[in-house]
Amino acid sequence: MADIAFDDTRLPARSRSYRAGAAAELLAGWVLSGPAVALMWLMLLGPAAAVIVLSFTDWTFGARSIEWIGVDNYVELAGDRVFWTSLANTLIYVAFVVPVSVFLGLGMALLIESGNSLRGFYRAAIFLPVTSTLLAMALVFQFAFHPTVGVINRTLMAVGIPTTDWLKNPDAALFALGMIGIWQAVGLNMVLFLAGLKAVPRDLYEAAAIDGADGAWERFRRVTWPMLGPALVFVVTITAIRSFQVFDTVAVLTEGGPNKATTVLLYQMYQEGFSFLRSAYAAALTCVFLGFVLLLTWIQVQLLDKRTHYG
Amino acid sequence: MASVEISKVAKTFGETAVLRSVSLSIEKGEFLTLVGPSGCGKTTLLRIIAGLETQDSGAVKIAGIPVDHLPPKRRDVAMVFQNYALYPYMTVAENMALPLVMRRFSALQRLPLLGRLLPGTTPIRAGIDAEVGQVARSLAIDHLLSRRPAQLSGGQRQRVALGRAMVRNPQIFLMDEPLSNLDAKLRVQTRTEIAELHRRLGATFVYVTHDQVEAMTMSSRVAVMLEGDLHQVAPPQEIYDAPADLAVAGFIGTPKINLLPAQVRGDGAFAVLDRVWPLPQVEALAGGYTLGVRPEAWTPLRAGGRVALCAMGGIVRHIELLGSETLVHFAVEGLQQPLVARVDPMVGATLRLADAVTFGVSPERVHVFDAQGRRVPRRDALEFREAAVG
Numbered sequence: 001m002a003d004i005a006f007d008d009t010r011l012p013a014r015s016r017s018y019r020a021g022a023a024a025e026l027l028a029g030w031v032l033s034g035p036a037v038a039l040m041w042l043m044l045l046g047p048a049a050a051v052i053v054l055s056f057t058d059w060t061f062g063a064r065s066i067e068w069i070g071v072d073n074y075v076e077l078a079g080d081r082v083f084w085t086s087l088a089n090t091l092i093y094v095a096f097v098v099p100v101s102v103f104l105g106l107g108m109a110l111l112i113e114s115g116n117s118l119r120g121f122y123r124a125a126i127f128l129p130v131t132s133t134l135l136a137m138a139l140v141f142q143f144a145f146h147p148t149v150g151v152i153n154r155t156l157m158a159v160g161i162p163t164t165d166w167l168k169n170p171d172a173a174l175f176a177l178g179m180i181g182i183w184q185a186v187g188l189n190m191v192l193f194l195a196g197l198k199a200v201p202r203d204l205y206e207a208a209a210i211d212g213a214d215g216a217w218e219r220f221r222r223v224t225w226p227m228l229g230p231a232l233v234f235v236v237t238i239t240a241i242r243s244f245q246v247f248d249t250v251a252v253l254t255e256g257g258p259n260k261a262t263t264v265l266l267y268q269m270y271q272e273g274f275s276f277l278r279s280a281y282a283a284a285l286t287c288v289f290l291g292f293v294l295l296l297t298w299i300q301v302q303l304l305d306k307r308t309h310y311g
Numbered sequence: 312m313a314s315v316e317i318s319k320v321a322k323t324f325g326e327t328a329v330l331r332s333v334s335l336s337i338e339k340g341e342f343l344t345l346v347g348p349s350g351c352g353k354t355t356l357l358r359i360i361a362g363l364e365t366q367d368s369g370a371v372k373i374a375g376i377p378v379d380h381l382p383p384k385r386r387d388v389a390m391v392f393q394n395y396a397l398y399p400y401m402t403v404a405e406n407m408a409l410p411l412v413m414r415r416f417s418a419l420q421r422l423p424l425l426g427r428l429l430p431g432t433t434p435i436r437a438g439i440d441a442e443v444g445q446v447a448r449s450l451a452i453d454h455l456l457s458r459r460p461a462q463l464s465g466g467q468r469q470r471v472a473l474g475r476a477m478v479r480n481p482q483i484f485l486m487d488e489p490l491s492n493l494d495a496k497l498r499v500q501t502r503t504e505i506a507e508l509h510r511r512l513g514a515t516f517v518y519v520t521h522d523q524v525e526a527m528t529m530s531s532r533v534a535v536m537l538e539g540d541l542h543q544v545a546p547p548q549e550i551y552d553a554p555a556d557l558a559v560a561g562f563i564g565t566p567k568i569n570l571l572p573a574q575v576r577g578d579g580a581f582a583v584l585d586r587v588w589p590l591p592q593v594e595a596l597a598g599g600y601t602l603g604v605r606p607e608a609w610t611p612l613r614a615g616g617r618v619a620l621c622a623m624g625g626i627v628r629h630i631e632l633l634g635s636e637t638l639v640h641f642a643v644e645g646l647q648q649p650l651v652a653r654v655d656p657m658v659g660a661t662l663r664l665a666d667a668v669t670f671g672v673s674p675e676r677v678h679v680f681d682a683q684g685r686r687v688p689r690r691d692a693l694e695f696r697e698a699a700v701g
Binding site for chain 1 (some may be wrong): 361362363382383384388389390392394396397398399400401409410413414421423475
């Protein structure tokens with residue numbers, strides 16, 4: 001607003017009144033956008049800033065005193081074995097859940113799109129986990145993963161595959177939680193890919209058929225995959241962020257165990273902040289967590305965006 | 312270069328019959344234009360030739376070989392789509408190279424990354440690049456090879472689409488309204504270029520358009536399609552001069568042909584409104600007919616001047632100045648629509664609204680259609696009868 005008004009002052013005539021008008025316009029701009037700006041700081045940026053500030057103090061929840069201790073929390077973090085374990089666990093979880101759920105979602109979208117029968121049913125069925133409460137569904141999974149009566153081990157036993165106590169075995173527990181994460185993520189990914197597939201112009205497939213790219217693989221490689229680029233960037237980013245935030249299954253099913261095998265960043269944060277009431281330390285963890293999410297998202301977008309064509 | 316033989320092809324979408332038993336033979340090296348209003352089935356017919364659509368019945372032969380069971384890539388046809396259908400994520404060079412990549416490389420050699428390492432890939436790749444470059448130069452788009460379609464203008468995209476069709480040297484070029492997305496000026500220019508391309512390549516072109524100017528200017532033969540039927544297949548001038556039926560006469564020609572109801576009297580002359588037109592070129596039985604007069608066939612008659620055998624008088628209702636010509640709309644008593652005459656602007660300048668005018672037409676320029684709308688052939692020849700289809 002101000003820029004436009006400023007340009008107008010170069011006009012010789014009536015420049016003074018234009019100037020007064022510009023000031024009024026600027027004021028009106030601030031007044032009108034004021035509530036939104038204030039709310040944004042109060043609700044979104046403020047809390048984040050508070051967490052960052054808090055992470056440089058020694059505050060514990062309910063304490064009367066608060067002291068500025070600089071980077072001490074971060075130094076402690078660097079020497080905290082639990083932190084490194086939970087960071088590693090989180091990264092492993094993300095590295096497992098993201099590719100599997102993205103490709104499963106893509107596969108299901110392709111299958112649904114290529115067929116004609118029961119499309120609506122498949123879409124709804126696969127999307128169902130997205131709408132269900134993970135906390136409630138965790139009950140079902142607890143039962144399903146039960147070492148003796150659980151349906152998973154029963155099935156494996158019937159086929160003759162060795163079984164384990166999935167949630168109690170340190171080598172398998174994170175994997176089991178990842179399966180639940182995938183189960184929940186696939187539905188949304190599928191829906192997003194379906195939307196992406198709908199946006200691929202038909203005549204590109206026809207041009208490809210005439211050019212000789214008419215097999216399933218060539219159609220996918222020459223047309224579908226590149227045209228899904230924008231959807232893929234979005235799906236990978238959103239799945240990664242959601243996987244980073246894995247918490248409820250850990251809290252309900254394993255409580256970070258056995259032997260810290262499933263402690264993830266958010267769970268450690270929860271324990272430090274709400275069980276041990278070390279609020280400042282939890283704030284430092286949060287900052288690291290936020291930093292990681294931002295960094296990984298940025299890297300992904302950079303990597304994928306370059307190769308992506310946006311219609 | 313190859314011929315295309317279409318026999319009794321029919322296609323129905325749901326309840327709608329899009330094509331009703333269409334037969335058409337397209338000769339080697341011919342530029343055949345399928346023209347008709349939108350929804351007449353011309354694009355469907357083109358897509359059936361390409362193999363993108365399967366006909367319900369009938370057969371298509373290319374170069375004498377039935378192709379009904381063959382996928383598009385095995386028919387050796389190239390197609391230029393209405394909105395070009397360029398791959399937006401590939402460069403111009405990659406777009407143009409794809410048909411060659413798909414044909415010359417084996418499935419293994421086409422694998423990403425690994426394919427490059429296989430023996431024999433490099434020389435094939437070099438050959439493809441050379442051919443793409445050559446075609447790009449001939450279309451004057453070689454400076455655009457590294458760009459993506461989004462960075463090109465409409466005309467440039469159109470050339471890339473042509474280039475992608477040309478690199479393969481296909482037997483048949485199929486074009487689906489390739490000029491409809493260009494602006495008027497570019498369309499005129501590209502019209503000429505496509506006609507030149509046809510002469511240069513000598514390949515068979517099948518061109519679909521709803522624009523009769525494109526059909527008239529580029530084709531060796533025009534096939535007029537209306538509501539799923541081929542009405543007439545003939546060289547452009549013949550379509551214009553001897554339309555096979557009322558529908559073709561009404562579709563081809565701007566402004567539209569003037570139509571007059573007529574009755575044949577006992578002596579063989581035609582009664583048109585209150586006048587009598589002797590039309591010796593046709594032999595007509597008594598009954599109702601429709602006469603067609605092209606706007607340029609009218610000549611203004613002056614009072615006391617030459618007396619025409621066939622004349623029509625009326626009142627000037629509207630005058631359209633087009634620069635090179637003037638269109639005079641004159642209302643005739645007994646007709647709902649005014650008739651249109653195309654006259655020299657010098658003549659047009661002498662006319663004013665509400666003037667009484669009389670226009671004459673020489674009998675041989677009057678088209679006679681019977682009650683079914685079919686052209687009544689001239690007495691002197693079985694004119695163009697073999698060309699009329701349907």
